[in-house]
Amino acid sequence: MSFEDWFRQDRLPHIYCAGCGNGTIINCTLAAVDSMGWKKEDTVFVSGIGCSSRAPGYIVTDSLHTTHGRALAFATGVKMANPKLHVVVFTGDGDLAAIGGNHFIHACRRNIDLTVVCMNNQIYGMTGGQGSPTTPRGCISTTTPYGSTEPAFDLSELAIAAGANYVARWTSYHVKELERAVKTGLETPGFSFIEVLVQCPTNFGRRNKFRQVADQIEYIKAHSLLKAKRDRLLEQGERIPEDMYVVGELMRRSRPAMGLAPTEVKP
Amino acid sequence: MKLAIDETRCKGCNLCTKVCPYRIFKEGKHPNLRGIVVPELDRPERCTNCRLRHLYGRQLCGVCQLTCPDQAIHWVEEEPYEPHKVAIEY
Ligand SMILES: Cc1ncc(C[n+]2csc(CCOP(=O)(O)OP(=O)(O)O)c2C)c(N)n1
Ligand code: SF4
Ligand code: SF4
Ligand code: SF4
Ligand SMILES: [Mg+2]
Numbered sequence: 001m002s003f004e005d006w007f008r009q010d011r012l013p014h015i016y017c018a019g020c021g022n023g024t025i026i027n028c029t030l031a032a033v034d035s036m037g038w039k040k041e042d043t044v045f046v047s048g049i050g051c052s053s054r055a056p057g058y059i060v061t062d063s064l065h066t067t068h069g070r071a072l073a074f075a076t077g078v079k080m081a082n083p084k085l086h087v088v089v090f091t092g093d094g095d096l097a098a099i100g101g102n103h104f105i106h107a108c109r110r111n112i113d114l115t116v117v118c119m120n121n122q123i124y125g126m127t128g129g130q131g132s133p134t135t136p137r138g139c140i141s142t143t144t145p146y147g148s149t150e151p152a153f154d155l156s157e158l159a160i161a162a163g164a165n166y167v168a169r170w171t172s173y174h175v176k177e178l179e180r181a182v183k184t185g186l187e188t189p190g191f192s193f194i195e196v197l198v199q200c201p202t203n204f205g206r207r208n209k210f211r212q213v214a215d216q217i218e219y220i221k222a223h224s225l226l227k228a229k230r231d232r233l234l235e236q237g238e239r240i241p242e243d244m245y246v247v248g249e250l251m252r253r254s255r256p257a258m259g260l261a262p263t264e265v266k267p
Numbered sequence: 268m269k270l271a272i273d274e275t276r277c278k279g280c281n282l283c284t285k286v287c288p289y290r291i292f293k294e295g296k297h298p299n300l301r302g303i304v305v306p307e308l309d310r311p312e313r314c315t316n317c318r319l320r321h322l323y324g325r326q327l328c329g330v331c332q333l334t335c336p337d338q339a340i341h342w343v344e345e346e347p348y349e350p351h352k353v354a355i356e357y
Pocket of ligand 3: 332
């Protein structure tokens with residue numbers, strides 16, 4: 001079996017713009033899910049609202065496309081009602097960190113056994129390119145026409161501080177690493193958070209001097225800093241440039257978790 | 268195995284031209300019936316997965332397939348080579 005079998009073939013091609021990285025992330029997530037050997041009947045995909053959140057609609061399993069920001073609230077309900085189900089959440093930066101911010105920190109605090117894949121395109125893609133809590137300083141959006149002046153949220157740091165068991169960050173360029181990180185997230189009991197930096201050529205790239213999709217991919221690639229390298233730089237007392245994104249496995253621990261299937265609960 | 272792009276899905280983003288270590292995907296030149304410039308394949312038989320998949324019994328490389336946001340890249344089984352009987356008319 002391959003990840004292609006998890007797609008609803010009758011629904012493809014999907015509605016994402018040409019070059020939108022969301023499709024890449026769905027591929028990687030489904031490849032990881034496929035390698036777990038789970039049954040389709042036991043797997044549930046949940047999402048909120050946004051371009052990213054349309055993902056479950058293209059997958060053959062049961063899924064919930066809920067209200068804006070409430071993906072984690074619904075996913076919590078599914079998991080607590082039937083801990084035997086494998087629950088994977090697709091969400092966007094606006095969905096997770098703006099309107100859904102509180103659900104996010106409390107799901108991390110409770111450490112519920114979910115795997116959350118956040119497609120962070122640093123913009124509200126679906127509604128026409130408004131600034132989101134992760135829009136970097138200086139970037140143009142329809143609500144920040146002179147460049148954003150606010151500091152951006154670091155979602156992975158937030159998840160670590162709030163108590164998630166597994167946290168990793170990759171980009172839509174690092175497909176193999178991303179697949180492996182999602183797999184580790186699926187295997188880890190407790191809350192697993194995988195943040196993926198992704199290009200939105202239509203609403204982010206176009207306004208921020210990325211004329212071609214590939215230009216933005218090149219930028220993302222050049223501005224990814226491996227965690228190991230970051231640690232080495234810190235050890236040597238060097239400064240980390242502000243515009244770099246630290247990628248890699250950022251946290252792995254075993255805090256007590258909620259919603260574990262009966263066999264997984266340790267005595 | 269043979270590499271193929273599904274023209275009904277490809278949106279011409281050219282991301283595949285950036286990721287293949289053999290640079291098998293080349294930017295296309297002509298729009299197809301849907302108005303999309305689908306990349307061309309440059310000697311696709313060089314692809315690792317095409318050559319070695321059956322030998323190893325698992326997917327190899329596959330970076331282009333994972334990267335393609337539109338699920339347009341796949342592999343098809345090739346027909347086994349059949350010697351043709353040539354009828355020569357005198
Ligand atoms: C309660 C509510 N408020 C606002 C909206 C409008 N809305 C729809 S999608 C969206 C932003 C989505 O941004 P993000 O989660 O980053 O997803 P993206 O489209 O970027 O993938 C907003 C504000 C809504 N649908 N519901
Ligand atoms: S608006 Fe942006 S995020 Fe939404 S489908 Fe288009 S490129 Fe993707
Ligand atoms: S599988 Fe690898 S070698 Fe083969 S075409 Fe794709 S990227 Fe190139
Ligand atoms: S990555 Fe996929 S959609 Fe984009 S040009 Fe290549 S085959 Fe077409
Ligand atoms: Mg977004």
